[in-house]
Structures are given as structure tokens and as C-alpha cells.
Amino acid sequence: MLDDDENECESVPLPIQTFLWRQTNPFLGAKIGKLHEASCVTFERVVVQNILHGLSPSLSDAIQSVSRWRFVKAAFPHIVQCCASLIAEESENAAAAAASSDMESPTTPTPMGQSLQKILYILHWLLLDSANECNETESGKVGTLG
Numbered sequence: 001m002l003d004d005d006e007n008e009c010e011s012v013p014l015p016i017q018t019f020l021w022r023q024t025n026p027f028l029g030a031k032i033g034k035l036h037e038a039s040c041v042t043f044e045r046v047v048v049q050n051i052l053h054g055l056s057p058s059l060s061d062a063i064q065s066v067s068r069w070r071f072v073k074a075a076f077p078h079i080v081q082c083c084a085s086l087i088a089e090e091s092e093n094a095a096a097a098a099a100s101s102d103m104e105s106p107t108t109p110t111p112m113g114q115s116l117q118k119i120l121y122i123l124h125w126l127l128l129d130s131a132n133e134c135n136e137t138e139s140g141k142v143g144t145l146g
Contacts, residue, residue: 012074013062019046019055024078027085039082040118047075048125069134076126083123086116
């Protein structure tokens with residue numbers, strides 16, 4: 001149990017923290033647009049697929065210096081924030097469409113945007129699949145995730 005507590009207190013390298021905040025930043029204010037889509041694609045490539053090609057050498061080195069599970073745990077609150085922002089935006093758009101509609105019956109639901117679909121997929125992976133995948137990756141190093 002002490003080992004788990006020690007792992008919880010380990011800090012995440014600054015290049016990883018900076019990367020996560022840069023990907024999250026577009027979701028903290030402006031309307032949803034191309035930056036959001038790019039951040040979602042980057043989150044998927046780096047967090048879910050573990051593709052480090054195209055990242056700065058310092059970020060690649062930092063990600064490789066920590067366990068995949070630790071990186072995934074560090075990314076989790078950022079993914080949740082992005083997901084919440086996209087859901088709020090979708091909700092506002094649906095409310096605006098309903099308010100502008102003169103129809104008394106409920107309007108047909110609009111399809112989800114690509115960014116929301118992608119971030120929900122990433123959240124799904126984080127919640128349901130990441131522990132198993134990271135455990136398989138780490139099984140050669142450590143028997144359990146920490």
C-alpha cells in the first residue's frame with residue numbers, strides 16, 4: 001500500500017504538464033472551432049494510441065520517462081474538462097436552435113460534432129480500456145499499475 005501512496009505523490013514532468021495544458025487551453029473560452037478538433041486529434045494520437053512521432057524531443061523524452069499509466073492518469077482531468085466544454089457547447093447550440101424554432105414539437109436531435117465524438121471516444125477509452133492496455137504495456141516492468 002505504501003508503494004501506491006508513493007506513486008500518487010510523484011510529479012509529472014513539466015513538458016507533459018505544458019503539453020496537457022496547451023491541448024486543454026482552447027476549450028477554456030472561445031467557441032468551438034478548428035483548434036478544438038486539432039486538440040482532440042492530438043489527444044487521441046498521444047494519449048490513446050501512444051504515438052509520439054512529431055512531438056518535440058523534450059516532450060517525447062518526458063513521456064517515455066514515466067509509465068504510460070502515470071501519463072494517462074495525468075491526462076484524465078484534462079480530457080474530462082475538454083469533454084465538459086464540448087457538451088456544454090452542444091447543449092447551448094441545441095437550446096438556441098430550440099428557442100429559434102417556432103415548432104411546438106421537440107426538434108430532431110442534431111448529430112454530435114466531430115470534436116465531441118472524438119473526445120467521448122477518448123474518455124470511453126480512458127474509463128474502460130486504458131487500465132488493461134497500460135497494464136499489458138507495463139507487465140514486463142511492474143506487476144500492477146500505480
